[in-house]
Amino acid sequence: MTYDVVIIGAGAAGLMCALTAGYAGRSVLVIDHANKAGKKILMSGGGRCNFTNLDTAPANFFSSNPHFCISALKRYRPEHFVELVERHGLEHVEKAPGQLFCADSAKDLLAVLLTECDWAGVEIRLKTSVESLERQGEGMRLDTSAGRIEAGAVVVATGGLSIPTLGASGFGYEIARQFGLEVTDTRAALVPFTLTSAWKERTAALSGLSTEVVARCRDGEYREPMLFTHRGLSGPALLQVSSHWHPGDELAIDLLPGESAFEGLAAARREAPKRRLSTWLGERLPRRLAQALVEWHGGDGPMAERSNADLEAWASRLNDWRIKPAGTEGWRTAEVTMGGVDTRALSSKTFEVNGLPQLRFIGEVLDVTGQLGGYNFQWAWASGVACGQAV
Ligand code: FDA
DSSP, X not given: OEEEEEEEOXXXXXXXXXXXXHHTTOOEEEEOSSSSSOHHHHHGGGGTOEEEETTOOGGGEEOXXXXXXXXXXXXXXXXXXXXXXXXXXXXXXXEETTEEEESSOHHHHHHHHHHHHHHTTOEEEOSOOEEEEEEETTEEEEEETTEEEEEEEEEXXXXXXXXXXXXXXSHHHXXXXXXXXXXXXXXXXXXXXXXXXXXXXXXXXXXXXXXXXXXXXXTEEEEEEEEEOSSEEESHHHHHHHTTOOTTOOEEEESSTTSOHHHXXXXXXXXXXXXXXXXXHHTTSOHHHHHHHHHHHOOOOBGGGOOHHHHHHHHHHHHSEEEXXXXXXXXXXXXXXXXXXXXXXXXXXXXXXXXXXXXXXXXXXXXXXEOSSSHHHHHHHHHHHHHHHHO
């Protein structure tokens, strides 16, 4: 069997690359070891797939080579993808500013991609694994569970390491190393935090509670909701900040974003001296959280009895709550992988390996990782199209 292009990985990037190359007149085969294409698309965004972000910019991505993503993102923009899905009548909603989700189900989005692949003459072979990949003259040779395949070019679109039960594997990194490319350190990102057993006990009663915060870690700062879970801390603010976190780091959480707790408490002491601290807290925070804070730190007396030192201590608990997570939930629940195939060895226009144009890498397998909010899919589409046009 011989194809112009063989793409390993029938996920977001692989399918987008396949249909683009197919329309450009290439014979294209997509191979995936899973029993279904696009499994991550199906389970993303709570089953409705946050498929792009209208405000996508290079600043929304982390990479040790930050300029690499610019070219592809500029050439294939969110509006292009919206135009594609709208041609198929897919209805979508903007759940948060810029974040587009399927109005009904991510199944509709996957159907768009599979239909386009079909129209573009792309062949998709599932439950097929690659046993070896070798250079063969100007092309490549693959030995797979379905036999030997020859290809003009191979595109590795095997994604990151998150959620192994959905087909994730380190295969793309192995191929990169086999051909002498560097792979930067990988770690789970956009992932909930776990807490020590002492903190888990303290926060157990808060499980399910969500409140807006500013979460900070290293150079990351996000104002979004935080969610207490039975394992620890999650919600958009904490998922975002997990991309900056390294083991041993502390998180700084502002439970009263935009408000100086010290000034508020001092004003309350002046103007309503008989008021209890818990009442003041209860007006600003969810009631269960206000109660828990008073239980953890004690001293729910009238405001009049509070010293400046006491107000300062409370202000720092509220505006700058410091907590050291035990860890993260890891690959089991992480949405993405930070790090990956080092892009310095690739062309940002064509995604080919420098000096080896018959081998290319696209999507999440690369050291390009988006923030939460539809950016990771936009990277999959943009890198898939750039590569599909050139391959
Ligand atoms: P992707 O992981 O989609 O596809 C890789 C494919 O390669 C898979 O089909 C896999 O089976 C296959 N494969 C792997 N190893 C192989 C091997 N050895 N041989 C053959 N095939 C192999 N992003 C976003 O923008 N908005 C969102 O709403 C969400 N939500 C979300 C929820 C959850 C739960 C997760 C886990 C992730 C998200 N994401 C997201 C992230 C997003 O899903 C992710 O960045 C893209 O799917 C990456 O696309 P790729 O095509 O690069 O990899």
